[in-house]
Amino acid sequence: xxxxxxxxxxxxxxxxxxxxxxxxxxxxxxxxxxxxxxxxxxxxxxxxxxxxxxxxxxxxxxxxxxxxxxxxxxxxxxxxxxxxxxxxxxxxxxxxxxxxxxxxxxxxxxxxxxxxxxxxxxxxxxxxxxxxxxxxxxxxxxxxxxxxxxxxxxxxxxxxxxxxxxxxxxxxxxxxxxxxxxxxxxxxxxxxxxxxxxxxxxxxxxxxxxxxxxxxxxxxxxxxxxxxxxxxxxxxxxxxxxxxxxxxxxxxxxxxxxxxxxxxxxxxxxxxxxxxxxxxxxxxxxxxxxxxxxxxxxxxxxxxxxxxxxxxxxxxxxxxxxxxxxxxxxxxxxxxxxxxxxxxxxxxxxxxxxxxxxxxxxxxxxxxxxxxxxxxxxxxxxxxxxxxxxxxxxxxxxxxxxxxxxxxxxxxxxxxxxxxxxxxxxxxxxxxxxxx
RNA sequence: GGAGAGGUCGCCUAGUGGCCUAGGGCGCCGCACUGGAAAUGCGGUAUGGGGCAACCCAUCGAGGGUUCAAAUCCCUCCCUCUCCGCCA
Numbered sequence: 271x272x273x274x275x276x277x278x279x280x281x282x283x284x285x286x287x288x289x290x291x292x293x294x295x296x297x298x299x300x301x302x303x304x305x306x307x308x309x310x311x312x313x314x315x316x317x318x319x320x321x322x323x324x325x326x327x328x329x330x331x332x333x334x335x336x337x338x339x340x341x342x343x344x345x346x347x348x349x350x351x352x353x354x355x356x357x358x359x360x361x362x363x364x365x366x367x368x369x370x371x372x373x374x375x376x377x378x379x380x381x382x383x384x385x386x387x388x389x390x391x392x393x394x395x396x397x398x399x400x401x402x403x404x405x406x407x408x409x410x411x412x413x414x415x416x417x418x419x420x421x422x423x424x425x426x427x428x429x430x431x432x433x434x435x436x437x438x439x440x441x442x443x444x445x446x447x448x449x450x451x452x453x454x455x456x457x458x459x460x461x462x463x464x465x466x467x468x469x470x471x472x473x474x475x476x477x478x479x480x481x482x483x484x485x486x487x488x489x490x491x492x493x494x495x496x497x498x499x500x501x502x503x504x505x506x507x508x509x510x511x512x513x514x515x516x517x518x519x520x521x522x523x524x525x526x527x528x529x530x531x532x533x534x535x536x537x538x539x540x541x542x543x544x545x546x547x548x549x550x551x552x553x554x555x556x557x558x559x560x561x562x563x564x565x566x567x568x569x570x571x572x573x574x575x576x577x578x579x580x581x582x583x584x585x586x587x588x589x590x591x592x593x594x595x596x597x598x599x600x601x602x603x604x605x606x607x608x609x610x611x612x613x614x615x616x617x618x619x620x621x622x623x624x625x626x627x628x629x630x631x632x633x634x635x636x637x638x639x640x641x642x643x644x645x646x647x648x649x650x651x652x653x654x655x656x657x658x659x660x661x662x663x664x665x666x667x668x669x670x671x672x673x674x675x676x677x678x679x680x681x682x683x684x685x686x687x688x689x690x691x692x693x694x695x696x697x698x699x700x701x702x703x704x705x706x
Numbered sequence: 707g708g709a710g711a712g713g714u715c716g717c718c719u720a721g722u723g724g725c726c727u728a729g730g731g732c733g734c735c736g737c738a739c740u741g742g743a744a745a746u747g748c749g750g751u752a753u754g755g756g757g758c759a760a761c762c763c764a765u766c767g768a769g770g771g772u773u774c775a776a777a778u779c780c781c782u783c784c785c786u787c788u789c790c791g792c793c794a
Contacts, residue, residue: 275755310755310756313755313756313763314756314757314762314763317755317756317757317762317763317764318762318763320762320763320764321762321763323774323775324762324763325776326774326775327774327775328724328727328775329723330724330774330775331724331725331774331775332725334724335724335725344746345774349774349775350772350774351774352774352775354776356774398732421731504777526716526752526753590707646751649753653733653750654735655735655750657754
């Protein structure tokens with residue numbers, strides 16, 4: 271389940287409105303309420319009968335210990351009472367199981383309501399909350415000489431940094447091979463990002479499995495919601511991760527934290543695999559949309575009262591990376607219609623790519639509030655001895671590599687065709703310039 | 707992959723069909739004793755669900771089965787450890 275039953279009963283109106291704002295069917299909320307009522311009725315009746323059966327069994331035990339024959343007439347009535355209750359319980363429980371699975375089905379279709387400060391509407395209601403850096407034009411002038419910034423695939427080809435054709439030969443279209451300085455750049459970016467997040471931002475580094483089981487895929491909602499987007503290994507019931515969010519969030523599935531353990535903040539590198547089903551023909555050139563890319567992901571577990579502030583901080587940590595790399599970007603507050611099913615609030619970071627003259631999404635920072643935590647039963651104890659409560663989970667890219675690489679190539683290309691290495695990466699690249 | 711041993715409450719452990727409503731120890735919390743503490747004693751200490759409440763139901767790795775009754779017996783699966791094989 272995703273929306274909590276208690277919340278469903280307590281504030282159905284807010285949940286209904288949340289569904290409307292996200293363009294989902296609000297009548298599911300009412301259907302769920304009906305089933306929830308039925309569930310409680312059945313459960314009460316079943317529990318009552320189970321108590322009866324337990325009492326009868328206990329009496330049989332006592333009678334036998336007192337000397338009655340186990341198969342004698344003295345216990346026959348008790349056995350019959352117990353068996354009769356058992357028959358009814360079986361029926362009730364079958365009905366209950368059907369009701370619960372129907373209810374769960376409905377709950378999975380009720381979206382997480384957006385935060386009150388999220389603009390309502392479709393993508394056109396997204397708000398640019400800030401822009402950083404200089405937006406370089408494609409048609410440039412350097413030292414009085416006019417020149418044209420090329421798209422990243424041209425820069426990469428000239429400098430032998432990645433090879434899309436050979437990637438297509440060994441795997442398929444959308445599986446880039448990074449070569450020479452391109453490969454080095456991958457390593458440099460991963461190292462740089464992890465260093466900043468761990469050493470300066472205090473996050474704990476995680477190097478997770480790139481493949482997860484179905485329970486983990488279910489935990490973060492990849493199945494059933496986004497099953498089409500994942501590569502599957504059916505023989506072993508395993509899934510290639512589309513983001514480190516999946517393994518890292520599942521680190522603490524079914525766990526209960528003490529209050530002083532929170533917040534827990536991770537930074538994790540992983541390769542990311544996405545089928546991009548339905549995106550055929552989009553962004554076919556270069557590395558803007560590929561089946562395998564690399565990403566450093568931030569995953570936070572927070573106390574509920576801290577999560578609103580944590581999202582701002584998380585987003586800021588992703589911005590730090592772009593600023594250090596000297597890449598111009600903007601921050602978008604996504605409107606309800608552009609939010610996913612599970613996010614309460616989301617900022618997208620888009621980097622400016624002057625060669626293709628486009629904004630490229632390189633990070634998506636979200637607060638899930640307790641929605642994901644409920645699915646995974648990740649809780650904490652507000653104080654010693656108190657009842658566990660759900661934590662809030664957040665995550666955001668910090669950053670996705672392929673598009674960041676594209677922005678670097680297009681931003682830092684020089685009129686002579688060489689590539690200047692951003693200062694922050696020079697210690698990792700061991701050079702200030704990439705030449706053919 | 708083969709053989710064996712295991713999986714019980716935060717941790718360790720008892721438990722081989724009914725006095726298990728899961729016992730004991732450690733740890734933790736409260737109280738008593740103390741000038742304060744240690745030691746000691748007493749009590750409490752899982753999760754989910756239902757009920758205004760007393761309380762009830764479920765859960766002993768997971769799922770099924772046998773039985774009036776399963777931590778305990780049977781079946782399937784998962785995981786951990788030891789040895790062997792293979793291997794970066």
